[in-house]
Amino acid sequence: MSAHSHVEKELVNPGSFHASGRLKGVLFLCALVGLAATAGAFFTDTLRAWPSFLINHFYFLCLGLGGLFFAAIQWLTGAMWSAPVRRVSESFTAYLPVAVLTTVVIFIGMHDLFHWTHPEVVKGDIVLEGKAPYLNEAFFIVRNCVFLLAWLFFSHKMIGNSLAQDQDPGNYRFNLKNRVLAPIFLVVFGFGFTFTSFDQLMSLDPHWFSTMFGVYAFAGLFYSNLAITCLLTIYLRRKGHLKEFVNENHLHDLGKFMFAFTVFWAYIGFSQFMLIWYANLPEETGYFLRRMDDAWMGFSLVLFFGKFILPFFWLLPRAAKRSESRLMIAGIFMLIAQWVDLAWLVQPEFFKDGPHIGWIEIGMFVGFAGVFGLTVLRFLSKNNVVAIGDPRLQESVFHHHQ
Numbered sequence: 147m148s149a150h151s152h153v154e155k156e157l158v159n160p161g162s163f164h165a166s167g168r169l170k171g172v173l174f175l176c177a178l179v180g181l182a183a184t185a186g187a188f189f190t191d192t193l194r195a196w197p198s199f200l201i202n203h204f205y206f207l208c209l210g211l212g213g214l215f216f217a218a219i220q221w222l223t224g225a226m227w228s229a230p231v232r233r234v235s236e237s238f239t240a241y242l243p244v245a246v247l248t249t250v251v252i253f254i255g256m257h258d259l260f261h262w263t264h265p266e267v268v269k270g271d272i273v274l275e276g277k278a279p280y281l282n283e284a285f286f287i288v289r290n291c292v293f294l295l296a297w298l299f300f301s302h303k304m305i306g307n308s309l310a311q312d313q314d315p316g317n318y319r320f321n322l323k324n325r326v327l328a329p330i331f332l333v334v335f336g337f338g339f340t341f342t343s344f345d346q347l348m349s350l351d352p353h354w355f356s357t358m359f360g361v362y363a364f365a366g367l368f369y370s371n372l373a374i375t376c377l378l379t380i381y382l383r384r385k386g387h388l389k390e391f392v393n394e395n396h397l398h399d400l401g402k403f404m405f406a407f408t409v410f411w412a413y414i415g416f417s418q419f420m421l422i423w424y425a426n427l428p429e430e431t432g433y434f435l436r437r438m439d440d441a442w443m444g445f446s447l448v449l450f451f452g453k454f455i456l457p458f459f460w461l462l463p464r465a466a467k468r469s470e471s472r473l474m475i476a477g478i479f480m481l482i483a484q485w486v487d488l489a490w491l492v493q494p495e496f497f498k499d500g501p502h503i504g505w506i507e508i509g510m511f512v513g514f515a516g517v518f519g520l521t522v523l524r525f526l527s528k529n530n531v532v533a534i535g536d537p538r539l540q541e542s543v544f545h546h547h548q
Contacts, residue, residue, distance in 0.1 A: 159534045197497075200346065212238065216372075290346075376473050405457075408457045
């Protein structure tokens with residue numbers, strides 16, 4: 147028997163993943179704790195509640211949207227290596243309908259989050275008056291709804307095609323449909339996510355602007371998506387669902403991407419900072435000066451070392467990218483670092499006295515994480531954990547067994 151036929155024989159559909167009642171119970175408890183913390187925050191301290199909600203809303207929106215982005219680039223490029231792990235990333239898109247609800251909450255809290263929504267603030271301010279055709283409530287709501295609905299449409303079509311391909315593995319028409327849809331989605335994603343990051347994060351300081359901010363936000367999106375994709379892949383592999391499909395070579399590929407986007411995030415962050423520092427324009431430098439004063443300097447250093455320096459050296463050795471335990475530590479650390487980054491972007495616009503991280507911020511994060519986890523588990527319990535109909539699956543598993 148040839149090596150190729152031996153591998154083919156082992157490619158048995160692993161089926162869906164049915165989580166233990168204990169895991170579901172933990173996630174459900176997290177969701178309840180988060181709901182209680184959110185309600186308590188809005189009743190006791192709205193000044194902290196709204197920024198915390200925005201941070202967690204954007205964080206988990208990026209995880210859900212990042213899953214669709216990851217899948218789209220695999221279809222577009224015809225990547226072989228990712229075939230066994232693509233369905234893992236697809237599962238994150240199950241959260242996107244929840245993001246619709248959290249976006250509506252952001253609309254409700256616009257006056258508490260964004261200064262430019264107050265006419266008395268805009269009146270007489272030459273900068274805000276000039277931006278008013280773009281920064282106004284009606285247009286803000288319309289464009290954010292349009293982009294979110296567009297992402298939901300592409301998610302429904304492309305993930306639907308991926309699942310349909312499992313039912314008809316010998317006919318690749320669904321895969322070909324996604325190869326047509328993927329580049330269209332990526333264009334929509336590029337414009338939509340850029341404007342969404344401008345609206346929901348950059349406009350917290352409506353006087354400041356950076357043409358690189360959308361790329362910076364994207365770097366964080368893919369950085370965190372790679373981390374959570376790696377974590378869930380390892381978890382499912384340890385549970386036996388991906389054991390025959392994913393080996394240390396696939397993990398090595400994920401680890402290389404995690405390492406690369408650690409560097410990419412640092413490169414974009416430094417480039418944005420360096421250009422603003424060099425130009426030294428008052429309307430631009432104020433944004434960073436607030437984050438470099440005594441109250442925030444320590445937090446800024448934590449971000450730099452935690453999101454770049456430590457993951458960089460941790461993932462630098464080849465062995466680290468092939469080790470489940472080291473990749474899990476890196477993935478958890480990177481997910482925490484991404485949350486810290488969003489807190490660094492949001493909180494200085496509300497708290498000049500330094501970071502606020504307490505029961506409100508942690509409680510909301512736990513709640514969002516619980517809901518996210520439940521939506522992902524529900525997806526994986528209804529569908530195959532591997533895209534068994536992917537035409538590149540045999541090649542990927544065979545190639546990585548050489």
